[in-house]
Amino acid sequence: MRRIQPTLINFSIFGQLDLMSGDTLISDKGIIHTKREVCDICGNVCQYNGSSNIGKHILTTSSNSFLRKGQQYCSTCDKTIQVDNKWIDNMVTSFNEYVATQIISLSDKLSEDDIVTHLKNTMSIEISKSTVHNIISKSNEDLTNLEFDYKIEEGFYGYDEQFLMIDGKRAYRIVFYDIANNKVIYEDIVYKFSKKILQEIIIKVFPKTEPKPKGFVVDMKLEYPSAFRNVFGKKIKIQFCIFHLNKLILKEYSDALKIGKKVKWTLMHYYNMYCLFNIFYNRSFELNRLKKLMKHLEEFKMKLTKEKILFYVNKYKIKYNDHGRQREEVVEIIEKKLMKSFRKILHDKRNLRKKRKITLEIRSIESAKKKFENIQYEKSIFPLKIQKRIEKIKKNFEFFIASEGEVITNNKLEGFFGSTLKKFRKKGRKSLLSFSALLKRKRAQCEGIKLFRKFTIFEISKIFTVLSFLAQ
Ligand SMILES: [Zn+2]
Numbered sequence: 421m422r423r424i425q426p427t428l429i430n431f432s433i434f435g436q437l438d439l440m441s442g443d444t445l446i447s448d449k450g451i452i453h454t455k456r457e458v459c460d461i462c463g464n465v466c467q468y469n470g471s472s473n474i475g476k477h478i479l480t481t482s483s484n485s486f487l488r489k490g491q492q493y494c495s496t497c498d499k500t501i502q503v504d505n506k507w508i509d510n511m512v513t514s515f516n517e518y519v520a521t522q523i524i525s526l527s528d529k530l531s532e533d534d535i536v537t538h539l540k541n542t543m544s545i546e547i548s549k550s551t552v553h554n555i556i557s558k559s560n561e562d563l564t565n566l567e568f569d570y571k572i573e574e575g576f577y578g579y580d581e582q583f584l585m586i587d588g589k590r591a592y593r594i595v596f597y598d599i600a601n602n603k604v605i606y607e608d609i610v611y612k613f614s615k616k617i618l619q620e621i622i623i624k625v626f627p628k629t630e631p632k633p634k635g636f637v638v639d640m641k642l643e644y645p646s647a648f649r650n651v652f653g654k655k656i657k658i659q660f661c662i663f664h665l666n667k668l669i670l671k672e673y674s675d676a677l678k679i680g681k682k683v684k685w686t687l688m689h690y691y692n693m694y695c696l697f698n699i700f701y702n703r704s705f706e707l708n709r710l711k712k713l714m715k716h717l718e719e720f721k722m723k724l725t726k727e728k729i730l731f732y733v734n735k736y737k738i739k740y741n742d743h744g745r746q747r748e749e750v751v752e753i754i755e756k757k758l759m760k761s762f763r764k765i766l767h768d769k770r771n772l773r774k775k776r777k778i779t780l781e782i783r784s785i786e787s788a789k790k791k792f793e794n795i796q797y798e799k800s801i802f803p804l805k806i807q808k809r810i811e812k813i814k815k816n817f818e819f820f821i822a823s824e825g826e827v828i829t830n831n832k833l834e835g836f837f838g839s840t841l842k843k844f845r846k847k848g849r850k851s852l853l854s855f856s857a858l859l860k861r862k863r864a865q866c867e868g869i870k871l872f873r874k875f876t877i878f879e880i881s882k883i884f885t886v887l888s889f890l891a892q
Contacts, residue, residue, distance in 0.1 A: 421468040422448040436885055444507040445490075450475075450890055453490030454503050462496045469493035472502055478515050482546045485890040487511060511886055518883055519547060521872040523555045528861060532556065559871070560857035568867060570598070570605035574631035576659070576823060577605070578833040579638050581613070586852050593859075594618075596625050597833040599637065603866055604836065607859055609852060615643045622651045632656075635823055637830045639664050645819060659822040662700045663829035669696050669809060676803030687714045687755060690762060692801060696810075699791045700820060700828060702781040709765055713758045720754055782825040792817070 423445045426434040434440050445453045451471045459466055468490060475486030487508050492501045522545075526535045532552045539545040578597035583590065592613040596606040606625045610617065626633060635657025638644040645658040673693050674683045691710040697703050724747065732738065732750040740746050773779065783791065796814065799807050813820065820828075864871050 421445075421453070423453075424448060430889075433885060433889055436882060437889065438507070444505075446890075447490070449488075450486060450892065451488040451490045452505060452508055453492075454505055454507075457492050457501055457503055459494040459497060459499070459501065461499070462494065464494060464496045466492035466494045466501055469500060477512055478519050478547070478551070479545065479887055482544055483887040483891050485887045485892065487890065511883075514879065514883055517873050518875060518880070519545070520555050520559070521875065523547070523552055524559050524861075524872050527556050527559075528858065556854075560853050563857045563860045563871075564853070566860055566864070566869075568605075568863060572605075572626055572629065572631065572633060573598070573600065574634055575600040576635050576637060576657075576827045577633050578830040579636050579644070580830055580833050586855060591852070594621060595833060595836070597830070597836070599827050599832065602832055604863055607863065609856060609859075615647050618643075618647045619651055622648065626651075634826075635659060637661055637823070637827055637833075639830070640668075640816070640819075642816075657822040658819055659828060660816065660819040661828070661830045662820065663831050663834070665700075665813070665820070666697055669693065669806065672805045672809055673803065676805040685759060687717060687759060687762075690759065695791075695795060696806070699795065699813075700783055700788050702783055705769070706762075706766065709762060713762060717751075717755055717758055721751055724750065782828055785821045785824060788821055789817075 424430075424447070426440065438444065439446070443455060445455075447453060447468070451468075453468055456468070457466045458464070469492055470490075471488035472491040473489050475488035477485075477487050480486060489505050489508050490503070492503055493499070494501060519539075522539060523535055526538060530538060532549055535552050536547060536549050539547055576599045578595075578599050580595055580597075582593040582595075584593060585591065586609070589611060592610050594606070594608050594610060594613075595604055597603070598605050606621075608621070610621075632652065633656070636644075636648055637659045638648075638661065640660045648656050648658055670693070673689065677683045677685060677689060687710060691707065691714065694703050694706050694710060698707060726743070729743070729746055729750055732753070733746055736750070736753055738746055738749050740749060792813070795810060799810055802810065861871060
């Protein structure tokens, strides 16, 4: 056999590919041999004898390179001998792992077609869609057996369920969230759901051990308190999510103010709505701002002379001729500007809170009760829909203050829900297996569990060096 020898030109490649020791030899035909074997029957040294395979591997199409495995022959016994070739095995493994790592990592965000395109466009790696599909499916199946450990602590847990369609079927995604440690402890997808099933899941997730959870933050569904109480007893604290309540109030307010397709907000409506937001959180900053803006508007109205109206009619190109109508229009435009400035203040304030990592101040139970009492006195100022909402809050007030201010929203959980679901919808992957796998990958990431191998630059360099060295 004529073998490729290290030369001044390929010297560094020989070093990089572990070919210097002479344990692995590459013939001039590109066959990869090991040292000559000793025949275990007669004890003679064997001869090199071509290759036992055509050497195709996952990157052959992309690089036109082959890993032909050398075989040997004992002329005394007239016997062909297949030898172990660790060098080839390691290369094949690293090629496969490299491609699988790329595909699985990309599969969080891209569809199978997009992955094929991405690999081709960025690395000239040609992998068929069916190979991509098989690698993802295999990984998805492996993930079904992956279980996560969690410890129950004496704190608050968030619970939520999310309705979705998988394979055209209604499904429910169930999540329990450890609020203090900011992580999911249980996640499942079920096709059938009822209060009884929820109770069974609660028992499964929180077996009868100490410590017990202090309570749960849930949406405002009335069957939740009784489901949790049936499992844990009456003392378990059930806190309704205030963020959820406020979102509802905003929606109901907009609905109530709808005329045709437009929602007719005024500063006064803003103010009244923030009075509701001010029950459980301290929103006095926003209320004071709104008061100032309303005062500003009143003063503007008082000082609005005929000359001034004419000025604004020209400035804003108001088309009405009637003076009264013109005046109304000017006031409306200015009020809209003031509302816009309020939204900007809100926006900036929220960003500032995020930056400084501070949250809104939660009111004490006493203070919340007092604020709510005041709301009830002046209930008639609110639209009917909101009056009904106030009634409902009154009826279930205990659930809005249950945690005594320790935790009053499921915001962290909502953020988690949203980000995973968006990915699922975007990718158009609709099978239960792939969705469950997506959730498990996300969770593994949170838990710091590695699901695929991370390659160093040097390992990648070695892979591509081998490919180009063996390319034909
Ligand atoms: Zn022999």
